[in-house]
Amino acid sequence: MSERLTNLVPRPGLAASGEGAFELGPATPLDAAAGLAGVATWLRGALGPATSCHLSPGPGGIRLRLDPQLSAEEYELVIGPAGLDIRGGAEAGVFYGAQTLRQLLPPVTLRRARLAGGPWAVPAGRIRDAPRFRWRGVLLDVARHFMPVSDVLRLIDLLAFHKLNVLHLHLTDDQGWRIEVPGWPRLTSVGAWRPATMLGARQHERYDQRPHGGYYSDDDLREIVAYAAERHVTVVPEVDMPGHMQAAVAAYPELGNGYAGPVRAGWGVSPHVLNLGPQALDFCRAVLDHLCDLFPGELIGIGGDECPPGEWCDSPVAQARIRAEGLAGQERLQPWFTARMAEHLAGRGRRVFGWDEILVGGAPPGAVIAAWRGAGPAARAARAAHEVVSCPDTSVYLDYRQSDDPAEPTPVGTLLTLAEVYAFDPVPPGLTTDEADLVLGGQANLWTEHMESARRVDYQAFPRLCAFAETVWGPAGRDFAEFSTRLPAHLERLDALGVNYRPPTGPRPWDGRPDAPGHPRTTDDRLAELREMTADLGRASA
Structure with a gap:
């Protein structure tokens, strides 16, 4: 042959x-x-x-x-x-x-x-x-580090070359707001810019003291959507709510719970969330309406992850909402809010796409779950009759370090090798046939706290994204050794396409980021964290 x-x-x-x-x-x-x-x-x-x-x-x-x-x-x-x-x-x-x-x-x-x-x-x-799964996705976080349109289009070409068909575009977070919304001009004049950027893992508290930001105009996003559609890639937008909202609250303090300060410069999760009063709800509906106008796909991402309820305990606006809706306490605010946003999207003929935290308290009917906190939430979502996209951080978070070599640039997270990505299967064990059919596929996530440029995105993504593409396209039975014999010829293709992939031999001296030190973790430590993080799902289903 x-x-x-x-x-x-x-x-x-x-x-x-x-x-x-x-x-x-x-x-x-x-x-x-x-x-x-x-x-x-x-x-x-x-x-x-x-x-x-x-x-x-x-x-x-x-x-x-x-x-x-x-x-x-x-x-x-x-x-x-x-x-x-x-x-x-x-x-x-x-x-x-x-x-x-x-x-x-x-x-x-x-x-x-x-x-x-x-x-x-x-x-x-x-x-x-023919593909095994209909969702073969990649998340690109443009909130932590803004990526110009030309770089997004280039990534779409690389996804299509590997027969991947979904780009999940993470457009907003505590560290930056990247889209225009009619009637809310300070989202881009204020929320799109942070005063500095953290260098390396947050444990080191280093900053570069340079403003960073940017945002996409409506025409920019229309271009991205049209370019992707020509390559049979669906763009799924995400605006995280009601948490991960410090950039929006920095622009409009009246949406929050008393915070009056800048866009977040450090990594991690901000405690500054929406107050869920009438103005905040109107704001969220305006954002979702604008996403519906720009993105023709059925799913609209609302995030829903990592929303600390601490501010709601002392917020008069949040407490008024709890009383008005007859809620048992602040822990019921987020499920109530998610249901309201789902109702609004349903009126536009769309469905909610959210992280697995929205399962707590019961996700709205028809919601599609992005299961990220280990392997367990994908099974829980399917057993709750929700369609699910498997994207566990332990298998497909491509910001995680690729080896134990200390020369890896900003090594964070648990070790996630090429072989471990190749071993990923979107369908968790133990599901019935009907439950397994609810697994739409898998998604690899590119969180960009430590990816300051397209060159660095290349390094973190490839060749692990090549391995991922095979896990979501091909059959369940795969042989990493056989894949490894094909990879050298494919790396020649990546060379021709100008991809700055990580060499199989390891990082080169110029790949390092000594100015941005990392914080590696062990797999055991991460699994213990995940057990604690997903205890809410167990309580919700008890």
Whole structure:
């Protein structure tokens, strides 16, 4: 079998070699059936600059077709000396077949300009492939470190190249607010900027004393959504509420519980939350309405994680809300609030997407749960009849350190190696078939406290994101040793794409961040923390 047929990432379900090769050259035509003009346009743009193959419309050559016998994301790629056929159950399937074609070509064809001559030989054979999960996601935190639009678009291209199909965009947090909201101008003039940035783990209390910030205009976000849609990536926005709101409260102190200060400069969880009075609720509804206007997907993220109730104990506004709604105490405020936001989104034809803390007190019907506090919450969410996305920090938090090498830049969290990411399975053990069907898939999370640039995001994400892509695309049975034999050829593709991945040999001297020291933890310590953190779920289901 041709080596290029066996070195694909993620590995296809079926790959069989044939005789000879198809030669792709400047005269090769592209024959796209009705409904596939978008894939044809994208493919011309992807292959043309490096190959000088402009794929003019015409019969023969590369043929793109829809096949109702295939599922929506399933594709079949058949290559022979006379032509190349890509069939998919829907446009997405054809697109994934075209991405596989890119991997079958030499890595130099992934560059943005022509470096070598053709024609380009594509080995003959047949590939048939389909994903295991329909949610193959990545969270990008642009609140802790703002990422310009061009870097977000580049990341979308890298996700699509690995057949990932969801970008969960974490748009706001205590350390920064990144979107405009009509009628609330101080969110971007004040809330989008912090006075300094913490250097390294919070235990060291180091700061750089440089303001940091930025925000996306409405047109920026429309561009991100449209660019992603052309690559069959759904953008799910998240504005965290009612906690992780110090940036908003810094802009509008009347939304809070007495705090009057700047956007948070340090990492960690702020105690400054929304007061849940009438103005705060109107604010949240305005934010959600604007998200609905900008993001066409069904799910709207409201976070719901790590909301300390301490301020509510002494807040006249919060206490008035507790009395008005007949709530048992401040611990019932957040479930009440989540239900109100779910009702509002339902009026817009949308559903809540929230972290597993919203299970406490009962998540609203139809809510989709992002289960992050270890493996247990995914099972609890499914048993409570909620659709769930598995993203446990112990398996897929890519801000966590990649080795015990002290030269790793800002090593935080527990050790999370390439092999450990590859071993992740979104479906927790012990579920019934019906419960397992509620697991939509998995998501790798890129929290950017310690990722100050796209270069650093690359280092933390790759090649672990390549391993993750295979866990959510391919079958449950996988072999890390076999994956490791394919990875070197894939790293050549990442080189051609300009990805600053972590070398398999370990960090280079210039990867280090001695000015931003870390705080590594052991797995046992983290598991003990998780048992304490998720005790609320046990009490809620008792």
